[in-house]
Amino acid sequence: MPTSVDRPPANGELRRQYLEEGFCVLKGFLPLAQVQQIYDDMMSIFAHQLRRLGLPEADWRTPSGLSANLVTLFRTDMETYLNCARQTQLLPSIHTLTACPEFVDVLKSLGLDEPIISTKPVCHYMTGAIKVPGGYNFTPPHQDWRSMQGSLDGAVIWVPLVDIDTDSYPVEAVPGSHKLGLLDTEPHAAIPAVSDPRIRDEDYIPLLVERGDVGVFNGFLVHRTSERGDDRVRVAMSLRYNNAAEPSYVAHGYATPYKYGYQLELLFENFPTEQQIHRIFSNPAS
Numbered sequence: 001m002p003t004s005v006d007r008p009p010a011n012g013e014l015r016r017q018y019l020e021e022g023f024c025v026l027k028g029f030l031p032l033a034q035v036q037q038i039y040d041d042m043m044s045i046f047a048h049q050l051r052r053l054g055l056p057e058a059d060w061r062t063p064s065g066l067s068a069n070l071v072t073l074f075r076t077d078m079e080t081y082l083n084c085a086r087q088t089q090l091l092p093s094i095h096t097l098t099a100c101p102e103f104v105d106v107l108k109s110l111g112l113d114e115p116i117i118s119t120k121p122v123c124h125y126m127t128g129a130i131k132v133p134g135g136y137n138f139t140p141p142h143q144d145w146r147s148m149q150g151s152l153d154g155a156v157i158w159v160p161l162v163d164i165d166t167d168s169y170p171v172e173a174v175p176g177s178h179k180l181g182l183l184d185t186e187p188h189a190a191i192p193a194v195s196d197p198r199i200r201d202e203d204y205i206p207l208l209v210e211r212g213d214v215g216v217f218n219g220f221l222v223h224r225t226s227e228r229g230d231d232r233v234r235v236a237m238s239l240r241y242n243n244a245a246e247p248s249y250v251a252h253g254y255a256t257p258y259k260y261g262y263q264l265e266l267l268f269e270n271f272p273t274e275q276q277i278h279r280i281f282s283n284p285a286s
Contacts (some may be wrong), residue, residue: 002121018110025207026106029214030097030159036211038097039161039235044086046073049080063162063232070233071129074089078132079099088123089237095121098239103157107241110216111153118148118240119258126169126225126234138169140193142181145219147191149257150242151249154219161235163210169229171215171236172204178220191250194222 018024043060046069050057055072058065074081082099088094096102098121107115126138148154164170177199199222206226207215217223242249 015110018216021175022218023173023207024110025209026214026216027143027179027210028212029102029106030212032212034097035159035161038093038237040092041091041093042161042235043069045087045091046070046081046084049073049077049084053080063110064133066162066235067127067129067231067233070125071127074130081130082105082132085123085125089121093221094123094237097159103239104217106157106214106216107155110155112151112155112241112243113246114244115241116244118150118154118256119241122238122240124234124238126229127232128229128279129231130233138227139190140188141174141190141199141222141224142185142194143178143220143222144217144238146184146185147257148219148240149255150219152244152245153221153242153246154240156217156219157239157240157241158207158215159237160209160211160213160215161237162232164234164236166206166226166230167230168232169234170206170208170226172226173204173217173221173222173223174199174203177203177222178218180222181220183222215259233241 014024014026029222040060043066046183047057047060050069050073053073053076056068060066060069070081073084098117104115144156145152145154158171162168180196180198183194183196186195187193200279204224209215244254246249
């Protein structure tokens, strides 16, 4: 749980900023030890596959080591890299943070009377050397509400796992753009891209944040990934919430665009064997 002794409350000034600009940043909200633990948990997932493939493993606690590990795995086995990225979204340390009372209190202070989790966390890994052909890379201008389609006051908590400066692909946002409502889009390989003449390149501002900071975005805020960056990997995660008490959300019967399922067919033929199962359950840990 967050225990930062210097954690600032989401006070009246922050709420006014949030309502006016569509986002706010809470400086030093999370203790660095907790951020480091989540980051280490994430990097451990990639390290397991580096070792399986016999690839060199660098110290992920340095920017160069982080980049080396992720780029090496991506270039060697892109499918495994993507599977690792998906697995990091399921880490208990991230889900514990998602549901922590401190985040719930922040959301309530910003106007969400009854916060409810919209979907599982999303982990973001951004650098020029990791680009999935025809898939998710740098996000174009977009509004998160289009994917959430929940309460009109839905919010996203954005957590950087590394320090982010102007040369590490920061998020860029257009202050006040949330007041324009749901905007028209055009097709894009990653997600539908906002196409509205009122959104101009010169209106974007970068969000330069450090480990421990937390950003809160309204679902209608127009934002994008900056394409300005070096060889470092920008690691962050976004946690999405709706307000169960918002009238339109209630009126729509809590309809959701998210669909979850699984395939019935086995991924690997003749796996597992009876012998493999026997080995698992015949060697209790001492």
